[in-house]
Structures are given as structure tokens and as C-alpha cells.
Amino acid sequence: MKTVSNKNNLQVLYEDNHIIIVNKRAGDIVQGDKTGDTPLSEVVKEYIAEKYNKPGNVYLGVVHRLDRPTTGIVVFARTSKALPRLNKLFAEKKAKKTYWAVVKNSPPKSHDTLTHWLRKNPKNNKSTAFSEEVANSKKAVLEYTIKKKLDNYVLLEVALHTGRHHQIRVQLSSIGCIIKGDLKYGADRSNKDASIHLHARKLVFTHPVKKELLEIIAPLPDDAVWNACL
Template identity: 30%
Template sequence: MKPKKRRQRAKREKLVILYEDRHILVAVKPPGMLSQGDITRAPDMLTEIKEILWEKSGQTRRPFLALVHRLDRPTSGLMVFARSSKAASRLGKAFRTHQVVREYVAITRGIPEETGVFSDLISKEIATSGRVQVKQERRDEEAFQDKEKHVEKHDIRNERDGGHQGHIGVHDSKGLKAHTLQEERLQARLKRPDLGAPQNQKSRPARKEWLEASLSWKRLSTDWQRDESLLLVTLSTGRKHQIRAQFAANGMPLLGDRRYGKGDARDRSVPTVALHACRLTFMHPVDKTICTFNSLPDLNPSFSDRDGIVLKGALERHKPDLSHLSL
């Protein structure tokens, strides 16, 4: 066996599988590993778990395993995979409709209230900087793009001051200029991907798409000297980089976050972001029982042993909120 393959196999053997049956598998992702393979061809959870199952089965055919959610590469913690097509479909829907309780332990550079909620808008796509953007007000996309524009259509022919026939007045709170019917037709055309912009007419840049992003937290402990807090964070939605981006946007980036953090000596003193998916609760896709899995951040060196002890007590005291699950 080649040295590179031996190293990959050694890493694979260290992966922790907490539970498996015919339909689901729950494993713990180490920090730095991809959830799914990409063009870098770096090791990823989906491929490595497939290889483990294949080696255990002794069969020539590789087993079925489907990814139903992801963790950011630097984040460690619990992941559930589907081992059947039925489970893949049902678990995928459960994640899309927020029927899974996802809880994380995190260390923030800053001290929030004992409990709290963030409800922001977050960009759907990652910018060239590698970060998502956060709007710290819950408003719909039109409110952001058009400053609460009020559109009123009327026939200018009926106005007392006359005016050109065929115009439609479009007014907002700041008295924006009216558009002609020709301009209205152009806008309608631009919305048709099969038509596109007319010849010699430049198309306008696409609007940025914003998604609701909500989470809540409980403060578990505080290091007053370092101005840091250990939090139990519960996701209400699951967006790219959500926890990292929202805490950074609210002035409390996570410890060790190379993308959203402070980038100072304290951040560089730990090898990865202090974020670990510590509890996962969902309805089993086939037998319909409630499944809860816990994981302490032993694999994440940015947490101390004391952090693990505090988290263990918190998970025992604070049971997951199942009120929004369709039981």
C-alpha cells in the first residue's frame, strides 16, 4: 500500500460513527474535513464513510450513502447520513423544512446576554471574499432594494395637467421619476431568461438574494479576563456560515475563525474555529421515533477539557425544544 493511501486509511479509521442502521448513519466530523468532496480532492466525510461501510461489507458493490446536510469545513461535530433512498428523501425534506433541531457549542470573542436571539437576513451566495453578508434587520428583499417603494399605476391622461398618453406613473415616497410603458415592457423582458435583454440593450445586474437567518443561544460560562463566552447555540434556520457570520456581524466573532474573526494573536493561538455541532435531534425517517445524539468537542482542539465538562452538564439540564417538530 502506498504511503498516501496508508495515511488516508489511518485517518478514516479514526472517524467516529455513533450510530447506524439500515436507513441512517450518524458520525462526528473532525475539524478541517470537508462534508462532501470538491475540486481540491481533499478527504471528505461522505467518501470516507462510504469507504468504511464498503470495507466492512466485504462486497464488490459500494453501499448507498447520501448527504442530507453539511457542516463548514473548519467546524466539527455531528452529521447524519442517509443509507437508503427513502431516508434520503425524508431527511432532506426534514432539513429543508427545519424539522431538525441542530445545536452547537461555540466560543465567542465577546460576552452576550445570558440568552438571546439573532434574526437577520443573510446573502444566499458567498462573496468573492469568501464570506456571506448579513443584513441586521428583518425586512423583505423589496424593502432592501427599493426603500419601501410604493407603486401606484394610473393613466396620466386623466390627470389635470395633461401629460403624454401611454405613460404609467410610478411613484415612491421620494417621488421617483415615472417610467414609460416601453420601460415597463423592458423590465418584463429582462425577467424572462428565455428572452434576455433586447439587442444593443445592457441587462441590469441581478439582485442579491437574501434569506432569513435565525438562531438563539444560552450562555454557559464566561471568561471575563479574556472577554470570551461559551455558548449553546440553536439554529432555527440553516444557512451557509450562519453562526459564524451572525455573531461576527453582531460584534462577537467566534474564537479562531480565520474568515470572520479578529485575526489577532488570540485567534491564531488556536488551530481552528471554536464551533462544534454538539446535539442533533430529528424524527427517524422510517420508524418515526425521536432520535437525539450528543457529542462533546473532544475532536476540536480549540475547546478545553473544562469546556467539555460545562457542555456535558448543560446538555443534561437543557433538553432540546421539540415544539416545532411535526411529531
């Protein structure tokens, strides 16, 4: 049974007056959607309201998102001053994102850069990768390195150069490296908790107000496969 975040078990990785960074669990949705499930943004608001005894509405800006079955680092803005600065930072690719992905097959090279053109289908919420530009497609670039070979899987470290819909999932799948548990992109079976083994592991960026360099690392989920990655 999967554990989703609430104000009492929220995994806070960093917080100050301007930003709060949390370690998202599989099953958390960052913003509200048609499911009506409580989004992580509301959980963080509840946490802030209780911790700092704030009456009334708590300001919180969503800077970026992670797919529901994905785990790891999510950044929120706590002030209207920080939000546009964080948005600009992410839009200009000045936040360095590193992901860990556990895949079924080893890629052809130990290190490579993948470039595809991705086209999203809103009807099934799925992206398709093409080797050349096609109508309504967006260029997607990532870099991967084999970090560790496990008994039945391979751990890849992925650096994102663009931020496209399901980018890591579809690009790795297109080279035969399907992420463990990712039924949508070709896995033969799901994980028991409906997660996929994709984790936003590290984020490096300059604080939007304090101008200090921050390096955030999100602990891995506690399961046998992730534990074998350490």
C-alpha cells in the same frame, strides 16, 4: 497538526441499516470540492464497505453539510428510502440542531434571538449580515444562551432556526462575539489546527424509517479550551 477522518479513525455516533451519523473533525470536507481532498462522504463509504464486507459501490446520501473548520454531527443516509425522508425532515426544520460556540466577547444579553438578512458573496465564500432585508439576502434566525464563562472566552449554546451560509459565524460576529479561530469573520488569530471553535453538539429528530426519536450528542474535540467547557 490537524487529524482528518479516515476509515480507521472515523467517529461513528450512530448507525443502522438506514442512516449513519458521524462526529466530523476540523479539516474534513463533507462533500468533494475544488481542493480534491477526500471528502467525509467517501471516508464513510470506505468504512461501510469494509465493516459490512460490501463489494462494489456503497450507497450514501449527503443530507446536510458543516463548514470545513467546524466540528460535530453530520448525518448521512444509507438507503434511497431514507434520503428523501431525511431531506424533507431537515428542509421542514423538524431536526432540532444545537451548536456550541466559544467566542471572544460576552454578548450584551445572557439569552437572545438574533434576526439578520444574510447575503452570500461566492467570490470570497463569505456572508454579510444586514439588519434589514437587502437585495439577494435571506432571513437568518438563531437563538443563543450563555452556557459558561471561561477565563478568556464565553461558551454560547446556539439553537438554529434557519440554515444559512456561515450563519452562526456571521451573526455572532455581527454582535461582537467572534468565534475563536475564525479569521474570516474577524478573529485576530487562527487556531493551530485551522479549526474554529464551533461544534454541532446535539441533534434531535425522528428516525425516518423506524419513527423513533433520536437524540445524538457529539463529544467535543480534545483541546484545552473545549475541555474547559465541560
